[in-house]
Amino acid sequence: MARTLETTAAGCPARLMARSAALEPVPTAVVAAGSPVALESARRATALGLIEPVLVGDPTAIADSARRIGWTLHGACVVPARDDAAAARIAVALARSGDVGALMKGHIHTDTLMLAALHPKNGLRTGRRFTHAFHMTLPGSGRELVITDAAINVAPSLNTRLDIIRNAVELWRLVGGSDPRVALLSCTEEVTERVPSSMDADRLTRLCQQEVPGATVFGPLALDLAVSAEAARIKNLTHPCAGAADILVVPNIETGNALFKALVHFLDAVAAGVVLGAAVPIVLTSRADPPAARIAAAAIAQIVAGRRRSATPGAPYPTTAAKGGAAPGLHA
Amino acid sequence: MARTLETTAAGCPARLMARSAALEPVPTAVVAAGSPVALESARRATALGLIEPVLVGDPTAIADSARRIGWTLHGACVVPARDDAAAARIAVALARSGDVGALMKGHIHTDTLMLAALHPKNGLRTGRRFTHAFHMTLPGSGRELVITDAAINVAPSLNTRLDIIRNAVELWRLVGGSDPRVALLSCTEEVTERVPSSMDADRLTRLCQQEVPGATVFGPLALDLAVSAEAARIKNLTHPCAGAADILVVPNIETGNALFKALVHFLDAVAAGVVLGAAVPIVLTSRADPPAARIAAAAIAQIVAGRRRSATPGAPYPTTAAKGGAAPGLHA
Incomplete structure (x- = not known):
């Protein structure tokens, strides 16, 4: 690397x-x-x-x-x-x-x-689901990101996703020492029945307000709106998570797997994987x-x-x- | 950029x-x-x-x-x-x-x-499904890749995926002038019931031998095995598509969307999107x-x-x- x-x-x-x-x-x-x-x-x-x-x-x-x-x-x-x-x-x-x-x-x-x-x-x-998280360090900036779940839960239910989020939030707080901003990834920032992952993200956003203290959770967000402040500005999205996510929660294992591997293979990011829960x-x-x-x-x-x-x-x-x-x- | x-x-x-x-x-x-x-x-x-x-x-x-x-x-x-x-x-x-x-x-x-x-x-x-393809150019190497479908078909059926592949193969042949190597992405290279996208990729690999002339189609492959010759070598995978894919067919829209946006936002790749079919x-x-x-x-x-x-x-x-x-x- x-x-x-x-x-x-x-x-x-x-x-x-x-x-x-x-x-x-x-x-x-x-x-x-x-x-x-x-x-x-x-x-x-x-x-x-x-x-x-x-x-x-x-x-x-x-x-x-x-x-x-x-x-x-x-x-x-x-x-x-x-x-x-x-x-x-x-x-x-x-x-x-x-x-x-x-x-x-x-x-x-x-x-x-x-x-x-x-x-x-x-x-x-x-009592919590076992979930997997990759702690990623990006070269150059040293920016840190958590991607979850890219290795264990294939098509997680909403309840499993709640545990995925809880575990990742605990990880971030232990490793980074602060309250994380959590982006619930979809392929769009619109909530639409045509894209079930956007509906799930919307429901999870509301659930997490009660269920996951110590974190700001928001979705649906496409990747650009989760990680790029510039993209968030262009699309007039002003939520604290927009463009500044610490944790990326993916809707399915294929998304997480391709995402972390893209960062590792094309960007020389370091991916540290751990099972939580x-x-x-x-x-x-x-x-x-x-x-x-x-x-x-x-x-x-x-x-x-x-x-x-x-x-x-x-x-x-x-x-x-x-x-x-x-x-x-x-x-x- | x-x-x-x-x-x-x-x-x-x-x-x-x-x-x-x-x-x-x-x-x-x-x-x-x-x-x-x-x-x-x-x-x-x-x-x-x-x-x-x-x-x-x-x-x-x-x-x-x-x-x-x-x-x-x-x-x-x-x-x-x-x-x-x-x-x-x-x-x-x-x-x-x-x-x-x-x-x-x-x-x-x-x-x-x-x-x-x-x-x-x-x-x-x-007569073919409308499908979307991103033609990607990676900076540095100028390497070209097609990612499909990251914008239209949310959770494509096998038949829709056949058209996604046919359209992308035609695109590659028109733009690049050669027979493409097509990787069917999953999160694993094992065919397992636990991961439906791996089963789909296996079925599609066999279907494409009849249905898609002028291309070599293979899956399931995780991203590293599709694009990294080194990863393919370490895992002893010697198929022509392994580590050398021209076209990445994703199992769902979220995977494609996150993948192309990761390349654009973290790598400054140029993504040229077009509807085919x-x-x-x-x-x-x-x-x-x-x-x-x-x-x-x-x-x-x-x-x-x-x-x-x-x-x-x-x-x-x-x-x-x-x-x-x-x-x-x-x-x-």
């Missing part, structure tokens, strides 16, 4: 790293850690003080991968698991018990990890993610976990209570 | 202008021409040799606007119309009779113009469009109309027969 004044040597956005620097490393379970790529991400995040690694997986594969990347694993905790499903269950149990404050996907299928996290009794449910933040990475995105995602998870706990230093993770059965109390 | 070697002084992509230079100006009806912005676009397109303007609308408003922008209207034809709906009907009639080869939206609501164009008997129907190309402009986009759209319309007719020089426009009642034979 492009090196600018806004990025550190690791390519990670400098603003995120500055926020991370004030926080302790967060104990983080790397789920199915036995691959060089997964381990390399863990090593970098450890070296940068973002995580205390808890490497869950096949100990032989972990040791082999560590040798291949030249990591002594000094200071890392290894928790054996006989297969991927077991690694996911153990990592989730570690989060329930407070032994780790975040999960990071290693060499495992996303569905396997999420199945364990979503388990009704032994998972990480909090679980008792601990879960970092999902893709094979095609560059190192900067992996580090940025670890930083986001650290900031979310660390700041949630900041009211009670020394408390166990997680501070968002998992609902369901008792935590099994596994200790790494 | 950014000035690069790939743009002319007018900000219009140099490649489009070079293709236009080989063609005669196309008689073009400017529908509801009586506003300074509409007339300024017409004047620039006329000066660049893209159109022969046929200004349809209120003659007083046209004359007033011409004075305000300092255009003598020398060489322009003015066709009076008592209101917007009449202007749309007259412009459509001029296209049916072959007196104009393209329509350009002036100061008129899109719906009013399209209602006349879609009239079952006196409109510009050809009608007997003549129809240029729809938005209030927020910069001059470069208006000129580029006029150039696209000229290239489409001019090259369709190139087999029979001197023939009347349109060369794509309108279906329905007899053309009324209005002459400007």
